[in-house]
Amino acid sequence: MGSFSIWHWLIVLLIVVMVFGTKKLKNIGSDLGGAVKGFKDGMKDGSAAANDDKAAPPPGQVTGATADKTTIDVEAKQKS
Numbered sequence: 322m323g324s325f326s327i328w329h330w331l332i333v334l335l336i337v338v339m340v341f342g343t344k345k346l347k348n349i350g351s352d353l354g355g356a357v358k359g360f361k362d363g364m365k366d367g368s369a370a371a372n373d374d375k376a377a378p379p380p381g382q383v384t385g386a387t388a389d390k391t392t393i394d395v396e397a398k399q400k401s
Contacts, residue, residue: 338346
């Protein structure tokens, strides 16, 4: 009851091929492969961009190495 034998899977495959046809299945396979490749490339680009962001601070941010010791950067809040 729990698992299917190889014959069950072959029958299911035969029915799928009969319903969709081999050309449509080939197109689906190539589209799926292209989507997976695009996803992997996007993940590589995203991790490279994240590493670049960690290496350089955002523009306008004062870091400890370049900060002037006499300057204090604060936001002034108005009293109401």
